[in-house]
Amino acid sequence: MLQISVLYFQKNGVTNGSLYKKTFIEHFEQAPMYVAVLTFVGFGVGTIFGYLRDFMRAWGLEKRNVAQEREQQKDFVPLYQDFENFYTRNLYMRIRDNWNRPICSVPGPQFDLMERVTDDYNWTFRFTGRTIKNVINMGSYNYLGFAETDPNALKTVTKELQKYGTGICSTRQEMGTLDKHVELENLVAKFLGVEDAMVFGMGFATNSMNIPALVGKGCLILSDELNHTSLVLGARLSGATIRIFKHNNMQSLEKLLRDAIIYGQPRSRRAWRKIIILVEGIYRYVHFKRLSVLYRF
Incomplete structure (x- = not known):
């Protein structure tokens, strides 16, 4: 299983990076x-x-x-x-x-399913012994292909394991930062066209524990209505004010952001200490893991 969260910051707004010059216009049916x-x-x-x-x-x-x-x-x-x-x-x-289907091959882009039938309206199942071939995989964590049997990929994995071992056994703050971590963070920042990036190896803890470190009382969080539970939990633990905008709706987000800047905090009308927009890179409609992204203004 691989789950990565990326936090990146840009003081002067958000950019699509140097690779993309055109404005993205997304349409959702x-x-x-x-x-x-x-x-x-x-x-x-x-x-x-x-x-x-x-x-x-x-x-x-x-x-x-x-x-x-x-x-x-x-x-x-x-x-x-x-x-x-x-x-x-x-x-x-x-x-x-339709769920919990047993597979009998490596979880690549396609895999083989074990055929099963039920005689009591899905309370119990029995296997027929047949195999359903080349079913499209829509919910695997095998992002890097480590679970497959490609000889070239396995050679690369073996080489890196011999050099770095199977685990760091330390936090990033102590002795857990490798040259690969720094290289990856620099690459992510360059790709996104931002000043810096932090890469974490675990998504839920990243969102729930780091959001309270970024914001607190007197701050405002604008959160997408379909954000993952980890983002929701982190926002609640922070003590910041939370306002929800419609999923992937830039007009709804822009209105909340404009009102927050113009009117400030309730009652006192003071400016918010920070305003953070919480969105996800990939929403888990089919149990895909995601890149949790925080934009700071």
Whole structure:
């Protein structure tokens, strides 16, 4: 697994770097209204049938396939809350065959799946012995290809392991900074066209622990509404004021930023000590890890 977070700073605004001279104009297709309506209607219908099936299970009209408390344990604190498992029992089970699919090859751009079928509506599965070949991989952490069997890549990995070992065994602040760290940070800063960059090897801790070190009381955080939990947690731990803008919507962000600069802090109207915009490089629609990027103004 590889998870990298990058923090980079630019005093005079944000630039796309020297490699890109043209302005990026992104367009995101909006789902038609009827799609949104039918989606919510389908969810509502599934919920209604879920309550009906729970009623039938309670009266013994339908078999219970999930864990439940024994009669001898009714006086103890319950281990299973029926309502908390409602989604798993009645909605997730309908599409469970799409998740947790076992593979039988290396997790490259394509891999092989073990075919499985169910005889009890996705409560249990059995393997057929057949293999589904060349399925597109949309959710692997194998960014650098280390899990594959390319001879050239394995030679490079072996050479670097012999030189640097398998781990640093120290923090970056103490004795954990290698020449490769410095080289990577310089390369990232050059690519982004900014003054400097810091590269971290772990995303969640980077976001949740470093954001409180950058901002605090009297600061403002403008956060994308679809930011990862690590960014949300770090923002809350910082004690800074948090305002949310619509996902990838520059007009919404610009309005919040303009109001923050013009009006300042509530009541006192003093200027914010810092204003930080929190966005992600890759949002985890299909469980992709991301580059967490902080722009400082």
